[in-house]
Amino acid sequence: xxxxxxxxxxxxxxxxxxxxxxxxxxxxxxxxxxxxxxxxxxxxxxxxxxxxxxxxxxxxxxxxxxxxxxxxxxxxxxxxxxxxxxxxxxxxxxxxxxxxxxxxxxxxxxxxxxxxxxxxxxxxxxxxxxxxxxxxxxxxxxxxxxxxxxxxxxxxxxxxxxxxxxxxxxxxxxxxxxxxxxxxxxxxxxxxxxxxxxxxxxxxxxxxxxxxxxxxxxxxxxxxxxxxxxxxxxxxxxxxxxxxxxxxxxxxxxxxxxxxxxxxxxxxxxxxxxxxxxxxxxxxxxxxxxxxxxxxxxxxxxxxxxxxxxxxxxxxxxxxxxxxxxxxxxxxxxxxxxxxxxxxxxxxxxxxxxxxxxxxxxxxxxxxxxxxxxxxxxxxxxxxxxxxxxxxxxxxxxxxxxxxxxxxxxxxxxxxxxxxxxxxxxxxxxxxxxxxxxxxxxxxxxxxxxxxxxxxxxxxxxxxxxxxxxxxxxxxxxxxxxxxxxxxxxxxxxxxxxxxxxxxxxxxxxxxxxxxxxxxxxxxxxxxxxxxxxxxxxxxxxxxxxxxxxxxxxxxxxxxxxxxxxxxxxxxxxxxxxxxxxxxxxxxxxxxxxxxxxxxxxxxxxxxxxxxxxxxxxxxxxxxxxxxxxxxxxxxxxxxxxxxxxxxxxxxxxxxxxxxxxxxxxxxxxxxxxxxxxxxxxxxxxxxxxxxxxxxxxxxxxxxxxxxxxxxxxxxxxxxxxxxxxxxxxxxxxxxxxxxxxxxxxxxxxxxxxxxxxxxxxxxxxxxxxxxxxxxxxxxxxxxxxxxxxxxxxxxxxxxxxxxxxxxxxxxxxxxxxxxxxxxxxxxxxxxxxxxxxxxxxxxxxxxxxxxxxxxxxxxxxxxxxxxxxxxxxxxxxxxxxxxxxx
RNA sequence: GCGGGCUUAGCUCAGUUGGUUAGAGCGUCUGCCUUACACGCAGAAUGUCGGGGGUUCGAGUCCCUCAGCCCGCACCA
Numbered sequence: 001x002x003x004x005x006x007x008x009x010x011x012x013x014x015x016x017x018x019x020x021x022x023x024x025x026x027x028x029x030x031x032x033x034x035x036x037x038x039x040x041x042x043x044x045x046x047x048x049x050x051x052x053x054x055x056x057x058x059x060x061x062x063x064x065x066x067x068x069x070x071x072x073x074x075x076x077x078x079x080x081x082x083x084x085x086x087x088x089x090x091x092x093x094x095x096x097x098x099x100x101x102x103x104x105x106x107x108x109x110x111x112x113x114x115x116x117x118x119x120x121x122x123x124x125x126x127x128x129x130x131x132x133x134x135x136x137x138x139x140x141x142x143x144x145x146x147x148x149x150x151x152x153x154x155x156x157x158x159x160x161x162x163x164x165x166x167x168x169x170x171x172x173x174x175x176x177x178x179x180x181x182x183x184x185x186x187x188x189x190x191x192x193x194x195x196x197x198x199x200x201x202x203x204x205x206x207x208x209x210x211x212x213x214x215x216x217x218x219x220x221x222x223x224x225x226x227x228x229x230x231x232x233x234x235x236x237x238x239x240x241x242x243x244x245x246x247x248x249x250x251x252x253x254x255x256x257x258x259x260x261x262x263x264x265x266x267x268x269x270x271x272x273x274x275x276x277x278x279x280x281x282x283x284x285x286x287x288x289x290x291x292x293x294x295x296x297x298x299x300x301x302x303x304x305x306x307x308x309x310x311x312x313x314x315x316x317x318x319x320x321x322x323x324x325x326x327x328x329x330x331x332x333x334x335x336x337x338x339x340x341x342x343x344x345x346x347x348x349x350x351x352x353x354x355x356x357x358x359x360x361x362x363x364x365x366x367x368x369x370x371x372x373x374x375x376x377x378x379x380x381x382x383x384x385x386x387x388x389x390x391x392x393x394x395x396x397x398x399x400x401x402x403x404x405x406x407x408x409x410x411x412x413x414x415x416x417x418x419x420x421x422x423x424x425x426x427x428x429x430x431x432x433x434x435x436x437x438x439x440x441x442x443x444x445x446x447x448x449x450x451x452x453x454x455x456x457x458x459x460x461x462x463x464x465x466x467x468x469x470x471x472x473x474x475x476x477x478x479x480x481x482x483x484x485x486x487x488x489x490x491x492x493x494x495x496x497x498x499x500x501x502x503x504x505x506x507x508x509x510x511x512x513x514x515x516x517x518x519x520x521x522x523x524x525x526x527x528x529x530x531x532x533x534x535x536x537x538x539x540x541x542x543x544x545x546x547x548x549x550x551x552x553x554x555x556x557x558x559x560x561x562x563x564x565x566x567x568x569x570x571x572x573x574x575x576x577x578x579x580x581x582x583x584x585x586x587x588x589x590x591x592x593x594x595x596x597x598x599x600x601x602x603x604x605x606x607x608x609x610x611x612x613x614x615x616x617x618x619x620x621x622x623x624x625x626x627x628x629x630x631x632x633x634x635x636x637x638x639x640x641x642x643x644x645x646x647x648x649x650x651x652x653x654x655x656x657x658x659x660x661x662x663x664x665x666x667x668x669x670x671x672x673x674x675x676x677x678x679x680x681x682x683x684x685x686x687x688x689x690x691x692x693x694x695x696x697x698x699x700x701x702x703x704x705x706x707x708x709x710x711x712x713x714x715x716x717x718x719x720x721x722x723x724x725x726x727x728x729x730x731x732x733x734x735x736x737x738x739x740x741x742x743x744x745x746x747x748x749x750x751x752x753x754x755x756x757x758x759x760x761x762x763x764x765x766x767x768x769x770x771x772x773x774x775x776x777x778x779x780x781x782x783x784x785x786x787x788x789x790x791x792x793x794x795x796x797x798x799x800x801x802x803x804x805x806x807x808x809x810x811x812x813x814x815x816x817x818x819x820x821x822x823x824x825x826x827x828x829x830x831x832x833x834x835x836x837x838x839x840x841x842x843x844x845x846x847x848x849x850x851x852x853x854x855x856x857x858x859x860x861x862x863x864x865x866x867x868x869x870x871x872x873x874x875x876x877x878x879x880x881x882x883x884x885x886x887x
Numbered sequence: 888g889c890g891g892g893c894u895u896a897g898c899u900c901a902g903u904u905g906g907u908u909a910g911a912g913c914g915u916c917u918g919c920c921u922u923a924c925a926c927g928c929a930g931a932a933u934g935u936c937g938g939g940g941g942u943u944c945g946a947g948u949c950c951c952u953c954a955g956c957c958c959g960c961a962c963c964a
Contacts, residue, residue, distance in 0.1 A: 012926085203964075220964045234964095268964085277964045286964090346963060392891065396959060399890050403960070495959090526899075528957095559912085560900085564892075564958080567899055575913065578926040589923035638901075642911070657923080665922090743930090750930045756919060786921095826931090837908070844907075849944035858906050858945090865908075 008591060008706060012584035014549030018698040022136050025701075030715055031143045033079045035480035042078035043481035044070060044514075045465050046142065047489040047497070048087035048150065051124050052096045055134035057523045057531065057568065058490060060541035064554045065520055065561060065637055066488045067140045071694035072632050073485075074141070075719035081481050082141055083468055085148035086131060088124075090416040090457040091185050091353045097123050097415075113414050113452075120415050124149075134542055138550050139697045141715070146477070148468040150460040151417070158467035159417045159460045160434050162508060167421075167432040171369045172409075174421075174430075178288040179365050179408050180349065183306030184356035187412040188365050190456060191405060192496055194358050196347040203346075205274070205339035206332055208233055211249035211258050217242070218339055219278040222346050224332070225324040227252070228312040229301035230259055232279040234290060236270040237263030253337045254328065255313055262294045285360050302359055321357070366410035366419060366453065373503040374401045380502060380512050388517045389635045393491060400495050409456045416454030423449055462500035465513035472508075484514045491519040491564070518635040520561060526569035544573055551696035552577035558695055559641035579645060580699050583692070586653050587685060587703040593664050594682045595675075597708025605679040609672075611663075612773060613780070614680040615731035617656040620647060621684050626722035628691055644691050652688060655739065657681075659780050668779045682707065687720045694719075733806075734773045738780060740805035745785035748801055748812055751823045759788035763796035763811040770808060802875035804868070809875075819880075827880050834869050834876070841866040 009016075025031065033041075044066055049059055066082060074080035097120045098108055108116040128149075135142060148155060166172040179188040204224045209216040217233055233250050235242035242261070249258040267290040268277050281291025281298040291298055301312035308316045308324045315331075316324050332338040349358040378401045380386045381394065388394055410419060422431045424440035425447030431437050439446045460467070465487075469478040483505070487498060498517055505513030524530055525537040532538065545553050547570075555576045560566050594601070610618070624647040631640035662668035663677045686707065693700040693714050704714040711717045745762065754760065762781065766774055771792060774781075778790040796811035803810050844850050845862055854862075 008923095010923090012924095205964095222964075273964055275964095279964095284964095286962095344963095396891060400960065403889090491958095528899090563900070569899085569913090571913070572899085574926080578924095581926045582924065585924035585927085587923080592923070634903095636901095642901085646911085653923085654928080658921095658928095661922095746929060747931090750918070753918085756921085756929095833908095840907075844944075847944055851944085853944050854906070862907075869908095 008584065008588045008703065010588070012549075012581045012699070014551060014580070014698060015546070017702045018139070018545075018550050019137070021698050021701050022139060025141070025713065025715060026136075026144065028713065030713060031082070031141045032145050033081045033143065033481075035079075035476040037079040037480075039077060039079040041081070041480055041485075042070070042073040043081040043083065043484040044486050044488065045083045045468055045484055046085060047493070048085050048148075048461065048464060049131050050089035050092050051086040051128045051131070051149065052089065052093050053131060055131055055138075055541055057539050057541050059131075059134075060138055060553065061523055061557045061561065061566065062488060062490060062520060063135055063140050064138060064557045065518070067138075067697075068554075068558060068637060068694040069486060069488065069632065069635075070141055071697060071715060072719060074715065075690065075693065075717060076721075077718070079480075081143055081146070083146050083148065083481075084132070084135065084140070084142035084144065085464075085468060086128060086150070087457060087461060088149065088151045088416060090411055090413050090454060091187065091189075093120060093124075094413050094415040095185070095354070108414060116414055137542060137545055138554065141697075146468070148464075150457070150464070154470065155460060155463070155467045156417055157434075158463050158471055159455065160420045161472050162459075162463060162504065163420055163455070164432055164434055165508070166368060171372060172366060172432075173369065174364060174366050176362060176364050177367070177408075178285050178360050178362050180351075180358045181304065181361035181363065182351035182354065182356055183304065183359055184354045185351060185413075186304060188361075188363060188408055188410060189351060189353070189358070190408045190458075193352045194349045195352045196349055198345055199348045201344050201346055201348070202341045203344035204329060204332075204341045206253065206278070207337045207339055208250045208253065208276075208278070209337075210245070211251045215245075217245070217250060217261070217276045218274045219276050220273040221278055222344060223283075223325070224328045225308070225316075225321055226280040226283045226301065227278055227328065228255060228308070228316060228324075229280045229282050229299040230278045231281055231291065231297045231299060232259050232262045232294065234262050234264040234267050234277045234279050234294075235275060236268040237265055239268075239270045239275055242276060253335065254315075254331055260296075262290075262296070264290050264294060266290065266293070282362060283360055288360070288362065298362065300362070302361070304361070306356075306359060321359070365408050366421075366455075368407040368409055370404050370407050370503070373507055374404045374499075376506045377401060377499060377502040380506060386502060386512050386515055386517060388519065390519065393494060393519055397494060397499065401499060407456075409459050410451075410453040411456055412452075413454050416457060417460055419451040419453050419455060421451040423451070425449060458496055458500060461497055462504040463508070465501055465505060466509050482509065482513075483511045486516045486518065487514040488518045488520060490522060492522065494519060516635075521564045521566045523557075523566045523568050526567050526571075528565055528567055539568055539570065544570065548573045548577040549580060549698070551580050551699050554697075555579065555641060555695050558637040559645070560638065562636065562638040579649065580696060582649055582653060583689075583696070583699060584703070586648070586657065587689075587706075589657060590681050590685045591706065594678050594707075596679070596682070598682060598686055598704075599708055599710035601679050601682050605676045605683075610676060610680065611669075611673060612731050612734055612777060613656065613659045614677060615728045616735040617652065617684050618680065618726050619728035619732055620651050620656075621687050621720075622723055622726040624651075625687065625691060625720035629719075629721065632694075641695055644688070644695065648688050648692065652684060655735075656684070658784060662779055662783050690714060690717055690720050734770070734777075737770065737806040737808055738774070738777055741781055741808065741810055742784045744803050744805055744810065745781075745787070745812055748803075748814065749786070751826065752814055752819065754815065756786070758815065759786055760815075761789050761791065761813040762787050763791045763794070763800065763813075765792070765794065765809040765811075766807070774808065802878050804871045804875055824880060827876055831873060831876050831880075834873050838866065838869045838873065841869065 047062055070080050070082040180194045182189055201222055203220050203222050205218050205220045207216045207218050219233060230252055237243060245261045246263045248261050250261055252259050267286055279287045279290055281288045281296050282300040283302060299311050301309055302321060303309050306321055308319045310317045351358055378398060381397060420432060420434060422437055424443060424445050426445035427440060427443040429440055429442040431441055436450060437448060465484050466482050469475060469482045471478055501513045505511060529537060541553060552573050556573045560568060624643055627643040628640045660677050660681060663674050666674055689700045689704050701714050764774055781787055781790050800811035800813045841862055851859060
């Protein structure tokens with residue numbers, strides 16, 4: 001009770017305190033959990049963003065949700081770890097640096113491998129902190145002392161360890177295979193990194209004459225340029241039209257090469273097209289397999305850069321695929337062998353990274369034999385050790401895992417984990433080991449060279465939950481925080497990342513990497529369109545954080561986060577910035593009224609002596625704590641945020657603060673009551689701020705600190721939990737009646753156009769406890785409904801307007817203002833609706849089946865409702881009856 | 888082809904194990920500067936819950952079916 005009352009500035013200006021609080025929290029070490037703590041552990045690892053990237057709204061969403069859960073757990077008594085870090089993102093990062101080099105007219109080959117890699121590291125050191133600063137700006141409570149990078153020495157060691165183990169277990173093999181090749185990235189990519197898109201194209205029919213000139217076969221293709229590499233024509237072995245041709249030779253147009261007609265029941269569907277298929281084993285997956293079956297030659301006519309090779313013929317060599325296509329079609333037409341070129345829709349494979357058309361290419365690559373890894377990973381989800389939320393993703397997960405293909409893990413890049421395979425220069429013996437062997441284990445030669453390929457970035461990401469904790473070493477962190485508790489990430493990387501982490505975790509740590517997976521939706525614009533720079537509908541999280549405050553951005557993302565698509569608009573953020581302002585102003589009001597600090601006043605009131613309004617708000621606050629905790633348990637961020645929003649704004653501000661004003665100002669009640677009201681106001685504000693803190697960390701800390709708390713920071717204060725002893729059904733029931741009466745009177749005033757300053761007289765009829773409670777709170781009715789007096793003596797005049805609220809009959813004396821036609825029509829409409837409902841209720845209650853089968857409480861509810869309708873109809877009819885004829 | 892999802896107020900979405908009276912935010916309309924807040928207060932309007940059928944005493948909720956939209960996987964001569 002000093003005279004230095006805490007104060008908040010009159011305006012909410014998040015820029016004044018958000019960054020200040022982040023720095024203070026970090027400096028105080030609040031983000032850094034203690035692995036040796038005896039508290040229960042909660043841990044979550046960040047989905048590592050690309051180290052060269054900038055934070056986009058999708059990152060903001062995921063990390064906000066992670067931070068909400070982490071802060072909530074931390075306040076709920078857990079030793080909580082939010083482990084941050086970044087991903088080296090092989091292709092993307094290499095591309096960025098190559099683009100930089102290109103500006104100087106250089107390619108990576110001009111620098112050489114070592115110098116180029118050094119250049120990328122330099123780039124990483126110069127630009128890799130951007131994401132970090134952006135996460136800080138959003139308030140993410142990451143433990144920066146544990147920050148990791150997928151190319152750190154520790155994580156690289158984990159990658160090599162895993163590679164060696166898988167190799168030794170026979171789960172990694174190197175083989176010649178048809179892979180997806182990106183001519184632009186100049187590397188193989190995995191099936192997942194290929195995106196298919198429907199394109200309007202053509203299907204060309206080409207005539208292939210038999211070598212003996214006796215006849216010809218017509219084949220169809222969507223890629224005429226590949227005909228230069230055809231090594232056979234296939235027909236179905238049972239096809240009566242063609243079976244006699246099997247074994248004969250065809251003269252391949254434009255090249256003059258003779259190729260055989262083969263029978264292949266797998267490749268050819270006799271119903272499709274002409275029933276004859278050209279076979280290009282070097283450039284088509286199915287043709288490659290058919291080539292193996294039929295022992296066909298393979299002629300590579302397209303090279304690693306997507307250019308036609310010498311084998312395609314001098315006329316076509318060095319043309320691009322597109323140029324070759326045009327020329328082949330023209331040349332065929334010129335010699336009269338092009339039958340037709342019909343418009344055709346087909347799905348084209350693009351590189352997910354650079355959108356170049358992928359070229360199927362045969363090359364020697366490293367693969368992971370995935371089925372043995374997938375099986376236990378399927379089990380872990382099937383038996384519930386890992387839960388996926390929303391659960392509708394289960395079947396997608398199973399569907400993919402059960403039909404999984406071997407994973408191509410080698411990339412022809414320079415930036416990444418170089419594959420720890422070593423080849424003897426003399427005997428070609430291949431050794432896979434953590435470190436470079438000094439000599440060949442077979443022939444003793446010291447001429448050893450390491451594999452030049454690097455690993456798919458996702459190979460290292462798959463280890464992230466344990467490699468970041470120090471695995472394969474038995475570290476304190478690994479013991480304390482692994483398995484992690486929760487994984488939150490976008491559903492788009494369920495296969496890329498989540499599934500692979502589960503497989504890797506089970507295989508190498510023998511444990512699930514996390515027990516809960518929450519898959520969040522994808523942020524779209526307000527019309528559901530994907531955000532993209534070209535469309536110009538991108539919302540930059542940093543920009544909006546500056547405009548509305550990081551708290552508003554976080555709250556908006558949380559409250560919109562349900563669903564697969566998250567339609568985001570700046571106007572929504574503006575709306576929740578208004579909520580922050582509301583919070584600020586409510587706190588200002590409280591501070592103008594309270595007389596003690598939070599530290600002094602906690603539980604400084606005797607609950608038994610509290611008035612009904614105080615009991616009510618404490619009960620509501622308690623129910624909100626229950627709802628918020630329950631929603632967060634279920635990852636229903638939208639429900640949780642909404643529960644706080646509704647409680648804070650509607651119940652706390654619109655009702656409780658208004659209802660407490662008469663007592664707080666001293667107009668009503670005793671000094672003791674005033675004292676208690678102040679204590680309750682402070683208590684409820686404190687609890688509300690704590691509930692809100694995970695969503696809006698900055699504003700809650702700024703306000704809370706001004707309240708003179710006992711704890712050093714709200715982020716380490718206890719999160720409110722439901723306390724059954726604070727549930728007060730009776731207070732809630734009574735206050736609901738009070739609210740109902742106030743609302744009814746306000747309604748009538750508005751619909752009758754009663755001027756705001758005119759005070760009206762209200763008559764109430766209630767029994768026993770209700771009457772006592774209403775008499776005790778009559779001052780509230782007077783205040784909030786602008787009444788001159790509230791009477792309980794049954795002296796309401798005939799002309800008064802009647803209504804029933806929660807069993808309490810009310811009669812309002814209205815001035816002689818004609819009921820408007822609108823108001824009358826409204827009442828008539830309501831009567832009509834009630835009559836309809838009454839008929840329904842009566843029909844139901846007189847239905848024997850309903851009475852026999854429905855549960856008792858439903859029947860009781862129906863009876864109560866029927867009575868309510870009857871009462872209400874009576875009052876409504878009375879109100880519209882001409883004066884004097886009413887009963 | 889296989890698998891999954893969506894269709895609820897003008898817009899964007901909630902709606903737990905079926906319980907009859909379908910909610911929120913934003914927007915719209917009306918009246919208010921009431922001593923925390925006009926980024927505010929009070930009040931109001933709006934839904935054949937995509938169409939049809941079924942199960943049930945009772946369906947937005949379960950089943951079937953039709954239509955439209957979306958996503959993933961596979962295939963595409």
